[in-house]
Amino acid sequence: MKIGVCIKQVPDTEARLRPSASGQWIDEEEIPFAINEGDEYAIEEAISIAEQTGGEVVVVTVGPERAREALRKALAVGAHRAVHLADEAYAGGDCWATARALAAVANRESFDLILTGSQSADVGFGTTGTLLASMLGWPHAWLVVGLEVADGSAKVTREMEAGKNELLQIGLPAVVEVQAGINKPRYASLKGIMQAKRKEVAELSPADLELDPSQVGAAGSRLEFLSVSVPPKGEGAQILEGDTAEVATQLVDKLRTEARVL
Amino acid sequence: MNRFSGVDYLDLDPFLDDEERLIRDTVRAFVDDKIKPIIEECHREGTFPLQVVPELAQLNLFGASIDDYGLPGLKGTAYGLIMQELERGDSGLRSMVSVQSSLVMYPIYTFGSQEQKDRWIPALASGEAIGCFGLTEPDFGSNPGGMRTTARRDGNEWVLNGAKQWITNGTLSAVAVVWAKTEDGIRGFLVENGTPGFTSSDQHGKFSLRASVTSELGFQDCRIPVNNILPKTEGLKNALMCLNQARYGIAWGGLGAAMECYHTALEYAKERLQFGGQPIASHQLVQDKLVWMVTEISKGQLLALQLARLKDEGRLRHFHVSMGKRNNVWVARECAKLAREILGANGIVDDYPVIRHMLNIESVYTYEGTHDIHGLVIGERVTGIPAYNPPAAKAAARQDAVVDPVSNRR
Numbered sequence A: 001m002k003i004g005v006c007i008k009q010v011p012d013t014e015a016r017l018r019p020s021a022s023g024q025w026i027d028e029e030e031i032p033f034a035i036n037e038g039d040e041y042a043i044e045e046a047i048s049i050a051e052q053t054g055g056e057v058v059v060v061t062v063g064p065e066r067a068r069e070a071l072r073k074a075l076a077v078g079a080h081r082a083v084h085l086a087d088e089a090y091a092g093g094d095c096w097a098t099a100r101a102l103a104a105v106a107n108r109e110s111f112d113l114i115l116t117g118s119q120s121a122d123v124g125f126g127t128t129g130t131l132l133a134s135m136l137g138w139p140h141a142w143l144v145v146g147l148e149v150a151d152g153s154a155k156v157t158r159e160m161e162a163g164k165n166e167l168l169q170i171g172l173p174a175v176v177e178v179q180a181g182i183n184k185p186r187y188a189s190l191k192g193i194m195q196a197k198r199k200e201v202a203e204l205s206p207a208d209l210e211l212d213p214s215q216v217g218a219a220g221s222r223l224e225f226l227s228v229s230v231p232p233k234g235e236g237a238q239i240l241e242g243d244t245a246e247v248a249t250q251l252v253d254k255l256r257t258e259a260r261v262l
Numbered sequence B: 001m002n003r004f005s006g007v008d009y010l011d012l013d014p015f016l017d018d019e020e021r022l023i024r025d026t027v028r029a030f031v032d033d034k035i036k037p038i039i040e041e042c043h044r045e046g047t048f049p050l051q052v053v054p055e056l057a058q059l060n061l062f063g064a065s066i067d068d069y070g071l072p073g074l075k076g077t078a079y080g081l082i083m084q085e086l087e088r089g090d091s092g093l094r095s096m097v098s099v100q101s102s103l104v105m106y107p108i109y110t111f112g113s114q115e116q117k118d119r120w121i122p123a124l125a126s127g128e129a130i131g132c133f134g135l136t137e138p139d140f141g142s143n144p145g146g147m148r149t150t151a152r153r154d155g156n157e158w159v160l161n162g163a164k165q166w167i168t169n170g171t172l173s174a175v176a177v178v179w180a181k182t183e184d185g186i187r188g189f190l191v192e193n194g195t196p197g198f199t200s201s202d203q204h205g206k207f208s209l210r211a212s213v214t215s216e217l218g219f220q221d222c223r224i225p226v227n228n229i230l231p232k233t234e235g236l237k238n239a240l241m242c243l244n245q246a247r248y249g250i251a252w253g254g255l256g257a258a259m260e261c262y263h264t265a266l267e268y269a270k271e272r273l274q275f276g277g278q279p280i281a282s283h284q285l286v287q288d289k290l291v292w293m294v295t296e297i298s299k300g301q302l303l304a305l306q307l308a309r310l311k312d313e314g315r316l317r318h319f320h321v322s323m324g325k326r327n328n329v330w331v332a333r334e335c336a337k338l339a340r341e342i343l344g345a346n347g348i349v350d351d352y353p354v355i356r357h358m359l360n361i362e363s364v365y366t367y368e369g370t371h372d373i374h375g376l377v378i379g380e381r382v383t384g385i386p387a388y389n390p391p392a393a394k395a396a397a398r399q400d401a402v403v404d405p406v407s408n409r410r
Helices: A037-053 A065-077 A095-109 A128-136 A190-196 A244-257 B018-045 B050-058 B076-089 B091-111 B114-125 B236-271 B284-312 B318-348 B354-366 B371-383 B390-398
Strands: A002-007 A009-011 A033-035 A056-062 A081-085 A113-117 A140-150 A153-159 A165-171 A174-178 A201-203 B131-134 B150-154 B157-168 B175-182 B185-192 B198-202 B214-225
Touching (some): A002 A095, A002 A128, A009 A065, A033 A037, A033 A065, A037 A065, A037 A113, A037 A140, A065 A201, A081 A095, A095 A128, A128 A140, A128 A174, A153 A174, A190 B018, B018 B076, B076 B091, B076 B284, B091 B131, B091 B157, B091 B185, B091 B236, B131 B157, B157 B175, B185 B214, B236 B284, B284 B318, B318 B371
Parallel strands (some): A002 A113, A056 A081, A081 A201, A113 A174, B150 B175
Antiparallel strands (some): A140 A153, A153 A165, B157 B214, B198 B214
8 A cells, every 4th residue: 555645844833933124925035844733643544554563654744955954854754755846936835836836746656545634733724735635636534533545445433423423434545634633643763763864855846747837836836825914903902810719709700700701 | 832843944954865755754743742731641650552553563663774674774864854853753763763774773783694684674674573672770870891790601501690779671671682791892782671681670769851761681590591682792883883973873863852842932932921911932032042042053053054964974973973963952952941931830841841951951951861961972082091980081181281171061
């Protein structure tokens, strides 16, 4: 079984973000980047499936040179090889353009299964995987917290509202978007890190994927960031102080007398 | 409190390679996820977190410098960064890994027979066996050459008599690397737990390294097979070679403890409001303390990185290591004090890691060659005059070759 894992390198959740000079994105200088958390679960899931079924895990990302570090980490944890879409032409792509590039990789690789996180921690649209499935014409499941693969199909558990889960059976190949709770990602071992150096990272240009540069990156996008800004501080916000009991008493009092909602 | 993201004032990160950064970040994440949530409790209870040993092994942290038996064969910087991150968690944790790797696996690998290596290296790497290193004795610390433990050959056996003290991992160990005097000088021996005549017991009442096991070992007509001698040991210098490996790691480890104290103090100073709602980080005196810490940590990083370069080129000498261990542990000790001051009363409770590091570092300051003895190693290097033994120093003084006492204290 050949499993593709689509990952994204995003600003570390601890990073202090500032709008960039253009105001259209954040200032990426001096901030740490990490693998998107949802994608960490996808990597772990793929590796454990491959361990059980003897398959191959190919990790794929669209991103600049710095994203190679994310691929290296995935390789260190146990992925077998990596595909890096680092060409300048891919830069600034929205979900649509990114999904198109990923679909081209999926076609070239003939994956049996694609795993990815349900949404990215930076822009958080949660649509890239869905678009990818639709472009490939594959079945698709989102917010997946359980996955069992057997005989050309997959049983997926999806998290629904009110603590209920839904169990689906979908045919392979499919795109499965996972989320927290599906597994506990392992740490890379030192041996794994040293072996990762010798694993293949293929850089593919749009031409390698038989795509026109106008189909990917900013040129192939339907969505444009006009501006990003720090949310304004809410007027009238109050921070209550004291221990839990005191704060709770104050809160109830305020909800009753000021907000009048109780 | 923000998660620790490293101290890198001098922008050293780009000078590390991808593997070094990934190794450091992996151990850092492990320490944050698995050690920090339990370590204060371990410290309070005075217990070593044995449950993390299999995980440490899975990460390949035992014997990480060995390039054999499927072990990672790490270079100096990567090994050092591991020690830094472990000690950022706790000096006791780093001590356990240091002893296992540098003081047990290193000598067995370097001075052991093929049979000894085949038996112990895989077991120690997997954490199935823990080891300890018995050199220090109740009456012989800085002067191990004076040791009283003896090994006498009797037919197909060696007979050991004596006692060892301050032995990290002692009662946890399946195997002890024990140094003893023979007719042919000091040699290393492997003594297995359970050997008749071999006893171990924990030392109690410690205010430092409480999350680490410290033991006494006793040998009373303890008979071990003749093949349990480490065949390639020739004298005390082999024991000192082991310590050199461990001390190299401590030069990095000290930085880890210092970084944790600095990070804690910095975050605290930015959030603690006094005098009209201003963070105490806006106070000049507080800034001065933070500046001192980050400057000394940065200098210590340069020192450690240079030791790593020398190590990788095979040019690292014991007197280089002495400067690294001495300086960087001292920096950690001073940073713990300054961080404690910045935290005020909160600095004395274990809601914050500072007081634990402060207590731990007192051990680290003294073990693996005391601060002062390392000073004498450096002194001997620059003057050519060994001053470990006062009469020799007096004799040298008579020849008008007196060393200026140089204090590097603030």
